[in-house]
Amino acid sequence: MKKGILNISFNPRKVGFSGQTALVASVDRYSTIAYKDIVAYAAKAAAVPESSITMAMEAIYDALSYFVLNGHSVEVPNLGIFRLTVKCKAANTLEDFTAGFNENLRSVNIRFLPCSELKAQIASTSINAGVGDLTGYTSQAQMGVSRVFASYGSNVGELEDGDVVALSGLSQVVVNGTRLSRSFVGATPVSVTFVVPDGNGTQTMVLPAECIRQSYKSIAIDGRKLRALCPTATYLAALTVSTEGGTVVRAYTFSVPEGDDFAINSIYLRGSRVTAGDTIRFSTGETLAFTMNAVNVGQVAAVFVGNQEADITAIGQGAINFNYAPTATGNAPITVRDDEDQVLATFNVSFAEQAAVVPAITSITANGDPLVNGSTTQIVAGASYQLAVAGQNLNLLTANSFSVPQGTTLTITSQSASQLLMTIANTQAGTLACSYNGATLFSGTLVAAETGGVALTGWKERADGSTYGMSITNEVGEGINEVYLAGTGLDTLTAANFVSSSDANTVTAYDPATACLTYQVQAAGSIYVRVDGATVATYLFQVVQSSEGGDE
Amino acid sequence: MAAIKVKGVMQRVAVIDQNKAIAKPVRYSTVKGSELVSYAAGSSHIPASQLLACTLAIREAVSYFVLNGHHVDLGKFGYLGMRGKIGSAMDPEYASADLVKRVTVGYTPSTDIKQLIANIRITTGV
Numbered sequence: 001m002k003k004g005i006l007n008i009s010f011n012p013r014k015v016g017f018s019g020q021t022a023l024v025a026s027v028d029r030y031s032t033i034a035y036k037d038i039v040a041y042a043a044k045a046a047a048v049p050e051s052s053i054t055m056a057m058e059a060i061y062d063a064l065s066y067f068v069l070n071g072h073s074v075e076v077p078n079l080g081i082f083r084l085t086v087k088c089k090a091a092n093t094l095e096d097f098t099a100g101f102n103e104n105l106r107s108v109n110i111r112f113l114p115c116s117e118l119k120a121q122i123a124s125t126s127i128n129a130g131v132g133d134l135t136g137y138t139s140q141a142q143m144g145v146s147r148v149f150a151s152y153g154s155n156v157g158e159l160e161d162g163d164v165v166a167l168s169g170l171s172q173v174v175v176n177g178t179r180l181s182r183s184f185v186g187a188t189p190v191s192v193t194f195v196v197p198d199g200n201g202t203q204t205m206v207l208p209a210e211c212i213r214q215s216y217k218s219i220a221i222d223g224r225k226l227r228a229l230c231p232t233a234t235y236l237a238a239l240t241v242s243t244e245g246g247t248v249v250r251a252y253t254f255s256v257p258e259g260d261d262f263a264i265n266s267i268y269l270r271g272s273r274v275t276a277g278d279t280i281r282f283s284t285g286e287t288l289a290f291t292m293n294a295v296n297v298g299q300v301a302a303v304f305v306g307n308q309e310a311d312i313t314a315i316g317q318g319a320i321n322f323n324y325a326p327t328a329t330g331n332a333p334i335t336v337r338d339d340e341d342q343v344l345a346t347f348n349v350s351f352a353e354q355a356a357v358v359p360a361i362t363s364i365t366a367n368g369d370p371l372v373n374g375s376t377t378q379i380v381a382g383a384s385y386q387l388a389v390a391g392q393n394l395n396l397l398t399a400n401s402f403s404v405p406q407g408t409t410l411t412i413t414s415q416s417a418s419q420l421l422m423t424i425a426n427t428q429a430g431t432l433a434c435s436y437n438g439a440t441l442f443s444g445t446l447v448a449a450e451t452g453g454v455a456l457t458g459w460k461e462r463a464d465g466s467t468y469g470m471s472i473t474n475e476v477g478e479g480i481n482e483v484y485l486a487g488t489g490l491d492t493l494t495a496a497n498f499v500s501s502s503d504a505n506t507v508t509a510y511d512p513a514t515a516c517l518t519y520q521v522q523a524a525g526s527i528y529v530r531v532d533g534a535t536v537a538t539y540l541f542q543v544v545q546s547s548e549g550g551d552e
Numbered sequence: 553m554a555a556i557k558v559k560g561v562m563q564r565v566a567v568i569d570q571n572k573a574i575a576k577p578v579r580y581s582t583v584k585g586s587e588l589v590s591y592a593a594g595s596s597h598i599p600a601s602q603l604l605a606c607t608l609a610i611r612e613a614v615s616y617f618v619l620n621g622h623h624v625d626l627g628k629f630g631y632l633g634m635r636g637k638i639g640s641a642m643d644p645e646y647a648s649a650d651l652v653k654r655v656t657v658g659y660t661p662s663t664d665i666k667q668l669i670a671n672i673r674i675t676t677g678v
Contacts, residue, residue, distance in 0.1 A: 004619025006634060006655065010647035023647045025638035032623040042609030048602060056606035059596030061629040067583045069554035069668055077585030077604065078611040086558050088575035090565060097560035097573035101676045108669050112659030122655060125619050129649040
């Protein structure tokens with residue numbers, strides 16, 4: 001039997017659920033063959049008079065409609081089966097269904113199921129596809145939609161692990177012959193992870209089961225198709241579908257065929273991905289270091305940002321590194337050009353100056369005592385202090401940002417954005433100030449304290465009387481320790497003049513006659529000597545945590 | 553007036569992944585082709601052989617016309633024509649026959665049959 005030939009036409013039509021205009025196909029209908037022509041054809045084919053055919057058809061149709069409309073399925077010889085179907089709104093329970101049946105009933109229809117012979121004939125029918133009138137139709141590709149991440153060709157048919165596929169301008173994800181949505185309809189929430197080939201970007205979307213509509217024939221969230229939700233990228237390297245708990249349900253990897261066309265995969269700045277349309281913020285005089293991941297970078301001769309040529313620092317291995325120092329704000333697309341000055345690709349970005357970042361000081365302490373901005377603080381002349389500065393953007397400060405009284409030395413020991421630790425030695429009376437770009441962040445006055453004639457010059461051991469400076473290091477848990485102080489006015493001190501920074505460390509006794517201090521160490525911290533509120537010794541003892549297995 | 557019975561059955565609805573009570577018409581029997589011809593012959597006094605030849609002729613007409621893209625008018629019963637389930641494309645480059653998922657012969661009832669369907673008496677039962 002001669003095979004049938006069908007034509008289908010694709011015509012632009014708005015797709016209701018996504019709001020997009022797509023090319024929707026339908027089977028072309030050439031004509032409707034009239035009843036009398038069918039009778040004439042049948043009469044000729046069966047060698048039976050037309051009148052007999054007419055009577056026979058009437059009789060068969062009467063019998064057919066009688067049985068079908070009374071709930072029977074009816075087989076027409078060599079043609080197929082006609083049967084009734086009912087469309088009704090679903091109910092939660094059978095009781096609800098019975099109670100609300102009349103309200104929920106939508107329609108009754110007759111459905112035709114072709115017989116196996118006819119099905120075989122249908123399957124062997126040739127199908128030709130054509131595109132109808134595209135006047136006014138603008139495809140996604142023509143619009144230059146940058147958010148098209150990966151599109152899969154329906155002409156690909158199916159994808160399997162390891163396939164090499166050309167990815168461009170397609171509209172759906174088909175896995176092993178089944179569209180992705182159909183594979184997971186009704187499943188618990190799944191996540192789809194897309195990995196872009198440069199390895200820098202991973203995008204994961206969690207898709208609630210109710211968002212996957214079988215009738216949509218593609219994954220859609222809030223009416224937007226998957227392709228509209230995908231991140232910016234040209235190629236897809238891997239696709240993983242996993243359950244919410246992380247169990248991988250499907251994992252596929254794809255390779256991208258070699259091609260001649262240059263294409264930008266991604267652009268990174270300051271370790272973050274730049275998306276088309278982004279506004280890049282810069283500080284005055286800042287040079288921005290871009291990394292562009294692309295395919296076929298060998299064609300690249302120059303990169304322009306706006307009208308200014310960028311400084312290419314490295315090129316190759318699928319990446320182009322270039323520097324650009326913005327001098328103006330506004331739109332400045334990144335364009336890649338070949339050696340004939342032809343534009344290979346354009347990436348739209350704009351530039352804007354960011355607000356100046358300045359440091360701010362919220363507090364300063366000297367050996368734990370606060371220094372108040374604009375106020376006076378007592379110090380012991382010649383002593384050393386550990387200054388702890390707290391605030392924001394403190395990493396912008398340097399030692400030159402601070403001014404100290406003449407004769408005083410300042411050393412930065414630790415620095416971060418929120419904390420700055422410094423030591424000032426041989427501290428003298430005067431002004432301690434901090435400024436940044438001409439703005440004063442802190443200013444305080446240091447005055448010499450009345451110490452009652454007490455001055456500490458160091459400590460000495462009982463055995464040899466050697467003096468080792470103003471601090472001694474003990475380890476936690478060393479128990480009761482003794483040290484002999486050196487200096488003047490020590491006979492006027494009592495145990496109350498010794499203050500521990502930690503409650504765990506205690507001064508157990510002080511003998512003014514021998515200047516012997518007895519103390520117990522349990523935790524890291526310091527012990528200060530204070531007279532009339534002024535710290536005479538910056539820290540007499542610094543206690544550190546002992547380490548296991550340390551040297552004896 | 554025709555009458556059918558519809559029963560409710562609990563069935564998993566894939567889209568929402570829930571069990572719901574949905575309607576299914578009670579199918580009393582499947583009338584075989586030979587029974588249909590015998591019934592039609594008995595009620596019309598047309599020889600069964602002639603009726604069978606008629607169905608074969610209709611089948612030939614369907615093969616010839618419908619599978620080549622025409623719709624066929626079956627008189628007061630309705631129409632038969634090709635229907636397809638075909639994916640959409642965003643770009644003309646990918647609008648191809650590969651998007652065809654399924655084609656089949658579909659039936660469209662005539663206005664007479666539609667009227668008869670509208671007058672069917674429907675009752676529920678298990």
